[in-house]
Amino acid sequence: MFELKRRPRRLRRTAAIRDLVRETRLSADDFIQPYFVVYGESVRNPIGSLPGQFQLSIDELIKDAKEAFSLGIKAVILFGIPNSKDSVGSETWNDNGIIQNATKALKDSIPELLVISDVCFCEYTDHGHCGVVTKTGELDNDATLLNLQKQVISHAKAGVDMVAPSGMIDGMVGAIRSALDDEGYTLTPILSYAAKFSSSFYGPFREAVDSSPQSGDRKAYQLDPANRREALREVALDVEEGADIIMVKPALPYLDLIRELKDRWDLPVAAYNVSGEYAMIKAAAERGWLDGEAAMLESLISIKRAGADIILTYFAKEAAKAIS
Ligand code: PBG
Numbered sequence: 001m002f003e004l005k006r007r008p009r010r011l012r013r014t015a016a017i018r019d020l021v022r023e024t025r026l027s028a029d030d031f032i033q034p035y036f037v038v039y040g041e042s043v044r045n046p047i048g049s050l051p052g053q054f055q056l057s058i059d060e061l062i063k064d065a066k067e068a069f070s071l072g073i074k075a076v077i078l079f080g081i082p083n084s085k086d087s088v089g090s091e092t093w094n095d096n097g098i099i100q101n102a103t104k105a106l107k108d109s110i111p112e113l114l115v116i117s118d119v120c121f122c123e124y125t126d127h128g129h130c131g132v133v134t135k136t137g138e139l140d141n142d143a144t145l146l147n148l149q150k151q152v153i154s155h156a157k158a159g160v161d162m163v164a165p166s167g168m169i170d171g172m173v174g175a176i177r178s179a180l181d182d183e184g185y186t187l188t189p190i191l192s193y194a195a196k197f198s199s200s201f202y203g204p205f206r207e208a209v210d211s212s213p214q215s216g217d218r219k220a221y222q223l224d225p226a227n228r229r230e231a232l233r234e235v236a237l238d239v240e241e242g243a244d245i246i247m248v249k250p251a252l253p254y255l256d257l258i259r260e261l262k263d264r265w266d267l268p269v270a271a272y273n274v275s276g277e278y279a280m281i282k283a284a285a286e287r288g289w290l291d292g293e294a295a296m297l298e299s300l301i302s303i304k305r306a307g308a309d310i311i312l313t314y315f316a317k318e319a320a321k322a323i324s
Pocket of ligand 1: 118119121122123166167184201203204205206274275278
């Protein structure tokens with residue numbers, strides 16, 4: 001005879017008992033939907049490597065965001081595709097630029113929707129790097145900071161509810177905080193891409209916004225995927241400089257860091273379930289190699305279980321439907 005006192009399977013026997021002891025739950029409140037905004041009207045260009053995602057003109061963006069909002073998704077992050085690029089990305093601080101106009105239109109038609117702007121330059125520079133580049137081809141950190149200040153003020157004037165700097169520029173959070181405060185935007189939070197890795201999983205995104213560097217790569221500013229402690233130093237600096245929410249990006253290959261941020265800091269933790277993570281599941285599901293919906297929900301629950309309070313994901317609408 002066996003004398004097994006501990007039988008963990010007791011709590012897994014039926015769906016009802018599994019529901020009772022489930023530790024992590026997804027909710028539409030957790031999600032932020034990323035959008036790619038283009039000029040024009042009635043534009044809804046499918047993005048080949050991101051099935052189900054589109055480049056949207058502002059009128060189409062509003063329709064889509066209304067649908068998302070009705071599914072319970074209350075926050076969006078905007079990426080702009082400008083009509084013209086230059087060496088410094090000056091379109092980013094054009095008060096009539098694509099992000100500024102999209103923000104005004106969204107806030108007019110869905111006032112309760114939280115509009116977050118991605119704050120970077122790579123979609124707006126002709127060389128595709130995330131700021132000003134010196135003659136020798138290096139990113140000019142401090143010149144980029146001054147331009148970041150112009151960009152966030154222009155976004156704030158347009159009415160964004162939150163700004164999300166994504167360039168891994170030294171001092172970006174502090175520079176943005178002081179610019180916002182000087183102009184009276186003391187209550188505009190900063191969601192910092194605090195630990196952003198130099199990742200191959202951004203491939204589909206760069207196709208979506210045409211932002212691949214014309215030469216070189218981003219290894220001189222984005223983090224080395226091998227470095228955990230360096231990532232923590234980066235996050236510590238952003239916290240000191242005044243970040244309100246700290247983000248890890250990508251999500252799935254960096255779950256250890258999500259957990260570590262959650263344990264070390266008392267700020268909300270966000271994770272960006274990036275384009276490549278989405279594309280992999282979509283591609284495998286299209287071939288019938290895995291159950292797309294189940295894989296989506298398992299990925300998202302893993303990100304939340306690891307410690308993310310907030311998940312930026314192209315799955316937002318699909319997942320909101322699946323869990324409702
Ligand atoms: C930079 C930015 C990138 C992503 C979000 N913001 C790309 C990059 O650093 O090359 C990637 C998002 C994704 O892959 O889904 N503006």
